[in-house]
Amino acid sequence: MDKEPSFNSQVKNIYHLLMVLFLLFIISGGSLIYYANNPEAFSFKKETSNLVAVSLEEDSDRIENGIHIRTGLIEAEGLMTVVNNCTNCHSAKLVTQNRMDADGWNTTIKWMQETQNLWDLGGNHEIIVNYLVTNYPPVKKGRRMILTNVEWYELEE
Ligand code: HEC
CATH class of the missing domain: 1.10.760.10 (Cytochrome c-like domain)
Structure with missing residues (x-):
């Protein structure tokens, strides 16, 4: 009668351990898939330079009052x-x-x-x-x- 509960509790412990490992596996797998689809999601630096470059490019052939601003033509x-x-x-x-x-x-x-x-x-x-x-x-x-x-x-x- 001494061994039985200890065996049971060992099984329980292993079961818990497996559950934890399984959960870890799911969580890390899930975040890997998420990261693969949104590479920016975990970068905390806000990248604004792209936005600036785009707007500059849009502006480069701007025409105001009949003058091509970039060249003055x-x-x-x-x-x-x-x-x-x-x-x-x-x-x-x-x-x-x-x-x-x-x-x-x-x-x-x-x-x-x-x-x-x-x-x-x-x-x-x-x-x-x-x-x-x-x-x-x-x-x-x-x-x-x-x-x-x-x-x-x-x-x-
Ligand atoms: C491959 C290079 C190049 C391209 C492209 C070019 N030029 Fe030039 N151009 C020159 C150089 C070099 C000079 C002399 C610059 C100097 O004197 O500082 C010059 C000078 C000039 C001058 C002054 C000439 C003078 O007598 O002082 C005018 C006007 C001119 N270019 C108009 C044009 C026009 C119009 C076009 C488009 C068809 C053009 N250029 C394209 C190289 C070029």
Whole structure:
């Protein structure tokens, strides 16, 4: 009569132990599966950098009041072709500060192709020159407007 209860309690202990192990197994297995599906769930650092990058990218081709903000180029037909081909090597300012007729722009582009490794623009050449001539034509005005309404006076000797 001495052995029986001890054997029983041993079985009980083993049974408890197995239950605990089984529960641990379920819990850790469950969290592993959960982690595999939500890798961020256990990282306590809040990752905001992704959000910033996305919004910057969205903003990079923003146009306000007819101006492409990132480059300062005028919004018009062919804008993105010019942005993609003419702002890689130098600032778009070099484009917007120059005003030329078609000959002038063609010569500039040819010069860059011959001396500055500008690539062959193919079908984009016409789109680009059209955009440039339309939006950045030569300024017709002289260095100052011709004076009008001047009251001339005679010089007296
Ligand atoms: C492969 C590089 C490259 C690309 C792409 C490029 N350029 Fe240039 N461009 C240059 C270099 C280099 C200069 C000289 C910069 C300097 O003088 O500081 C230049 C100068 C210029 C100038 C000033 C020329 C002058 O007489 O001072 C204009 C205007 C210009 N580029 C317009 C354009 C336009 C329009 C496009 C698109 C078709 C374009 N660039 C694309 C390299 C490039």
